[in-house]
Amino acid sequence: MSAAPMDDRAESIRMIRDSAAAVAPPGGELKRVRDLRFQDPGFDAGVFRQMGEMGWIGLRLPEALGGAGLGLGEACALAEELGAGLVPEPLIPAMLSAGLLAAAGGKGALPVLLAGEVVVLTAWQEHPDTLEVPGTPDASRRFLPMAAGADFFLVPQQEGGRLALYELSAARSAVTVERTQDGGNLGMLTPNLREATKLADDIGPALAEALDEAALLTGAYLLGGMERAFAMTLDYLRTRQQFGRIIGTFQALQHRAADVKMQIALTRASIESAAAALDAGASGDARRAAVSRAKARAADAAMRVTRECIQLHGGIGYTDQYDVGLYLRKAMVLTNQYGSAALHRRRFMAVSPKVEE
Amino acid sequence: MDAIRIPAPQELDGLDDEHFRQVVRAFLHENYPEELRNPPKRLHWSENRPWYMKLAEKGWLCPGWPKEYGGLGLSPAKQIILTEEYERYGVARTNDHGIVMLGPLVIKYGTEAQKRFFLPKILTGEHIWCQGYSEPNAGSDLAALRTEAVLDGDHYVVNGQKIWTTLAMDANWIFLLVRTDKQAKKQEGISFLLVDMKTPGITVRPIINLEMHDEFCETFFDNVRVPKENLVGQLNKGWDMAKALLGFERIFLGSPRQSGYALSRLKLLAERMGCWEDAEFQDRYARLRLEFEDLKALFGVYVEKLKRGESLGPDVSMLKVIQTELFQKITDCMLEIAGENAGLLEPMEGNRDLNIGGLFIQARPASIYGGSNEIQRNILSKNVLGLPG
Numbered sequence: 117m118s119a120a121p122m123d124d125r126a127e128s129i130r131m132i133r134d135s136a137a138a139v140a141p142p143g144g145e146l147k148r149v150r151d152l153r154f155q156d157p158g159f160d161a162g163v164f165r166q167m168g169e170m171g172w173i174g175l176r177l178p179e180a181l182g183g184a185g186l187g188l189g190e191a192c193a194l195a196e197e198l199g200a201g202l203v204p205e206p207l208i209p210a211m212l213s214a215g216l217l218a219a220a221g222g223k224g225a226l227p228v229l230l231a232g233e234v235v236v237l238t239a240w241q242e243h244p245d246t247l248e249v250p251g252t253p254d255a256s257r258r259f260l261p262m263a264a265g266a267d268f269f270l271v272p273q274q275e276g277g278r279l280a281l282y283e284l285s286a287a288r289s290a291v292t293v294e295r296t297q298d299g300g301n302l303g304m305l306t307p308n309l310r311e312a313t314k315l316a317d318d319i320g321p322a323l324a325e326a327l328d329e330a331a332l333l334t335g336a337y338l339l340g341g342m343e344r345a346f347a348m349t350l351d352y353l354r355t356r357q358q359f360g361r362i363i364g365t366f367q368a369l370q371h372r373a374a375d376v377k378m379q380i381a382l383t384r385a386s387i388e389s390a391a392a393a394l395d396a397g398a399s400g401d402a403r404r405a406a407v408s409r410a411k412a413r414a415a416d417a418a419m420r421v422t423r424e425c426i427q428l429h430g431g432i433g434y435t436d437q438y439d440v441g442l443y444l445r446k447a448m449v450l451t452n453q454y455g456s457a458a459l460h461r462r463r464f465m466a467v468s469p470k471v472e473e
Numbered sequence: 474m475d476a477i478r479i480p481a482p483q484e485l486d487g488l489d490d491e492h493f494r495q496v497v498r499a500f501l502h503e504n505y506p507e508e509l510r511n512p513p514k515r516l517h518w519s520e521n522r523p524w525y526m527k528l529a530e531k532g533w534l535c536p537g538w539p540k541e542y543g544g545l546g547l548s549p550a551k552q553i554i555l556t557e558e559y560e561r562y563g564v565a566r567t568n569d570h571g572i573v574m575l576g577p578l579v580i581k582y583g584t585e586a587q588k589r590f591f592l593p594k595i596l597t598g599e600h601i602w603c604q605g606y607s608e609p610n611a612g613s614d615l616a617a618l619r620t621e622a623v624l625d626g627d628h629y630v631v632n633g634q635k636i637w638t639t640l641a642m643d644a645n646w647i648f649l650l651v652r653t654d655k656q657a658k659k660q661e662g663i664s665f666l667l668v669d670m671k672t673p674g675i676t677v678r679p680i681i682n683l684e685m686h687d688e689f690c691e692t693f694f695d696n697v698r699v700p701k702e703n704l705v706g707q708l709n710k711g712w713d714m715a716k717a718l719l720g721f722e723r724i725f726l727g728s729p730r731q732s733g734y735a736l737s738r739l740k741l742l743a744e745r746m747g748c749w750e751d752a753e754f755q756d757r758y759a760r761l762r763l764e765f766e767d768l769k770a771l772f773g774v775y776v777e778k779l780k781r782g783e784s785l786g787p788d789v790s791m792l793k794v795i796q797t798e799l800f801q802k803i804t805d806c807m808l809e810i811a812g813e814n815a816g817l818l819e820p821m822e823g824n825r826d827l828n829i830g831g832l833f834i835q836a837r838p839a840s841i842y843g844g845s846n847e848i849q850r851n852i853l854s855k856n857v858l859g860l861p862g
Contacts, residue, residue, distance in 0.1 A: 427841065436685060
C-alpha cells in the first residue's frame with residue numbers, strides 16, 4: 117500500500133473526530149447531558165437530527181443509499197469522541213437499524229432515519245446478554261436503548277428458517293420502559309406484527325454483521341469514556357494536596373494510575389486493530405474473533421478504569437455533582453450491551469484461530 | 474418464637490452470652506418495625522425515629538454507656554453480639570452519632586454540667602447529633618483541618634466549612650473539631666466544640682451521592698458564636714480525645730455482614746440469570762464464598778481478643794480492607810452476570826433482593842469512608858510491619 121491512502125485515512129479519522137465537537141464539546145462540558153438525565157426520552161431529538169445532518173447515522177452505508185461510505189475506523193473514532201462527552205443520543209442503535217434497512221434495499225424509514233428525523237430501534241433481543249436472534253413470533257423484545265424516544269421499531273421474525281424483517285410504528289406498539297443508571301432508559305416491546313410492514317425475507321446475515329459493528333462501536337464509546345474519566349483523575353492527582361503534598365507524588369497512587377493507563381492502552385489497541393481488520397475485509401469467524409476480543413476488553417476495562425477513577429478521587433468521586441461518577445454510571449449501562457465480557461470471551465474461544473507462536 | 478422473657482435493661486449485662494443473644498433476637502422480633510428491615514439506603518431521622526424512640530422507651534438505646542448514665546453497660550463482647558444480631562435482622566442505623574460518638578466522649582472527658590445537660594437529651598431523642606470532622610482539604614489528612622474557633626469574651630467564634638457531615642440536615646447539634654491554635658503542630662492546635670445547629674451563621678447544604686441520596690452534607694460556619702462552656706476537655710487536646718474514641722468499634726468496619734448479604738443476593742441473581750450451575754460461575758462463587766468464610770474466621774480472631782478484654786492494635790485495619798474489597802468483588806460479579814439488567818436504576822423485576830446497580834454503587838464508597846483503604850494500607854505497612862518512611 118502506498119503512503120498516500122494511509123494519510124488520507126488518518127485525515128478522514130481526524131476530521132470525524134473534529135466534527136464530533138458539534139455535539140460533544142471537547143472541554144468536557146456535561147451540562148446538556150446532566151439536564152437530559154432521568155427525563156423522557158433521555159436524549160434531545162434536535163441533536164439526533166443534527167447527527168443525521170452530519171451524516172453520522174449513515175456513516176457506514178454506501179453513498180448510493182444516502183450514506184457516507186466510511187469505514188469502522190472512522191465510526192469507532194466518532195463513537196469514542198461521543199463516549200468522552202457521554203452523548204446520550206442513541207446513535208449506535210440507529211446505525212444498526214440503518215444497516216438493516218440498507219440490507220433490505222433501502223426500504224421503509226431509511227431516508228428519514230438517515231436525516232435524523234426519526235429514531236428507529238431494532239427489537240432483536242429476547243434474552244439478557246446474548247447476540248443470538250431467535251426471532252420468536254410474538255416474543256417480547258427487551259433492552260431497547262432509549263426506547264422512550266423511538267418512532268419506529270424493526271422486528272426480526274423467524275419465518276421458514278430465515279429471519280424476516282418487519283417495521284412497526286412506535287405509536288402503535290406496546291412499550292414499557294425502565295430507567296437506567298446513566299439517566300437513559302431501556303424498553304421492552306411486545307410486537308404486534310399485524311400492524312407491521314414486512315421489509316425483507318432474510319435479514320439474518322446482515323443482522324449478525326450489524327450486531328458485531330454495534331458491539332465494536334460500544335467498545336469504542338466506552339474507550340472514550342475511560343480516556344476522559346482518566347484525564348479528570350490525572351488532573352486531580354496533579355492538584356489535590358493532602359499531608360502537605362500533591363497526592364500524585366505518592367508512589368502507591370502513581371502505580372495505580374500506571375495500571376489504569378495500561379488498561380486503556382490495551383483497549384485502544386484492541387478496538388483499533390479490530391476496526392482495521394474489519395475495514396480490511398475480515399469476515400465470518402475472523403470478524404467475530406476481532407470484535408469479541410475488543411468488546412471483552414472494553415467491557416472489563418471500562419468497569420475497572422471508572423471504578424479506580426472514583427477511588428482515586430476519594431469522597432468527591434462519590435458525589436453526583438462531580439462528573440467522574442457519570443462515567444461509572446454510563447459504563448454500568450454499556451458494559452454488557454451487545455454482549456458482556458464473559459459472552460465475548462466465550463465467543464472468541466469458539467471462533468478464534470489457534471494461538472500464533 | 475418461643476416466649477423468651479426479656480429482662481430489665483439493667484440485668485442484660487449479667488446474662489451469659491448465649492442467653493443474651495436469644496434475648497436480643499426476641500427483642501428485635503417483638504419491637505423492630507418489619508418495613509425497616511434491610512433498607513436499601515441510609516434512613517433519615519423522619520424514617521428511623523420510631524425505632525430510635527422505641528429503643529429509648531425500652532432503655533436499649535445506648536448499649537455501651539455505663540448504667541449510671543442510662544446505658545446498658547455492656548462489655549465489648551456483648552456489644553458485638555448485639556451488633557451481630559442487629560445486622561442479622563437487617564436493623565437500620567439510626568441517627569446514632571450522639572449514642573456512639575458524642576455520648577462516650579462526654580462521659581470520658583466532659584464536665585459534670587456537660588454530662589447532666591447533654592446525656593439525658595440523647596437518651597430522649599431531643600438532641601440528634603452529627604459529626605463535623607472532615608473538610609474539603611482535610612479528608613485523609615484530617616489533622617490539616619482549618620475551621621477555626623477564636624475566643625471572643627465568653628464565646629468562641631467559629632468560621633469555616635465541614636464536609637461529609639452525615640445526616641446534618643436531621644441534626645440539631647453538631648460536634649466539631651476546630652483549630653484553636655494556628656501556631657502549634659497541626660495535631661496540637663485542635664479542640665472539640667459542641668454547637669447548637671440553630672445558632673445563627675450555620676448553613677447546611679445536602680450533597681447528592683452516587684446512590685442519588687442526600688446522606689451527606691456540607692456545613693458552613695460564618696461567625697458562629699458558641700458559648701465557651703461548650704468546649705469539651707482541655708483546649709487544644711481535641712485531636713487526642715477524638716483518636717482515643719476510636720476504640721473497639723473499628724472492628725465493625727470489617728464486619729463480614731455486608732459481604733454475606735451481597736453473597737446471598739449474588740446467588741439469587743445467578744439462579745435468576747440461569748448461570749448458577751455453570752462450572753465457571755461455581756468456581757468464581759466458591760472463591761468469593763471462601764474469602765467470605767476466611768474473613769469471618771479472621772473477624773472471629775479479633776472478636777475473641779475483645780472478649781478476653783484485650784484492646785485492638787493497628788492490625789485491625791486488615792479487616793476493613795479485606796471486607797470492603799470483598800464486598801466490591803461480589804457486586805462486580807453481580808454486574809458482570811446480570812446482562813443488560815446491570816444498567817437498571819431500580820431493582821430488577823421490582824425485586825428488592827435483585828438491586829444490582831444499587832448494591833454495586835453502595836459498595837463503591839466502602840473503600841473510601843472510615844479511613845480510605847489507602848490510609849489503612851499505610852497503617853499496616855508503617856504501624857504493623859514497621860516499614861521505614
